[in-house]
Amino acid sequence: MPKPSRISPRYPEANTIHLVLDNLSTHSRHALEVRYGVRAGRRLWLRFTLHYTPVHGSWLNQAEVEISLLSRQCLGKRRIPTLDKLRCETQAWQKWANRHRIRIRWRFTVPKARAKFHYQPTDFTRS
Structure with a gap:
């Protein structure tokens, strides 16, 4: 997690600070509590709303x-x-x-992704 103790003071008026993070195990309340102590870690944790990136497309x-x-x-x-x-x-x-607006040409299509991840549609996903 980026240094929460440096991020939080930059936004003193914010009720919540949104962070986009990958799924690393250090991006947790427990990690903050270990690093900053239970009270300070929990106080920092409550300032943040975390949005985790997808595991296979981070x-x-x-x-x-x-x-x-x-x-x-x-x-x-x-x-x-x-x-x-x-x-x-x-x-x-x-x-x-x-x-030159160089772009990446993705060749991983939806059907290929479904095959790769063994996607099986359920009744509520079919429409």
Whole structure:
């Protein structure tokens, strides 16, 4: 979980703060209570409304796709000698990709997803 003790004070007037998280086990009330103590952890937990990403389609998968594209299209097999040069190269690639509106063509269709995850429609899902 992002540092709740840093997020919460930024929004003092908010009754609840919405967070989108993956399904990591550290994203729980128990983890906050262990880290900050039972009272402080519970108080932090009550400030947040958590929205978990789907296990099979999380933002992490999207980030991995982006990093893979960056690696193949921008860096290739080159060794970048300095961090400054790496920043320059990746920023130039990002500008190029945005300017050309590079998109990912998903080939995982609904029928393929249903087959992969052994989807069986129930009576109330058929219409």
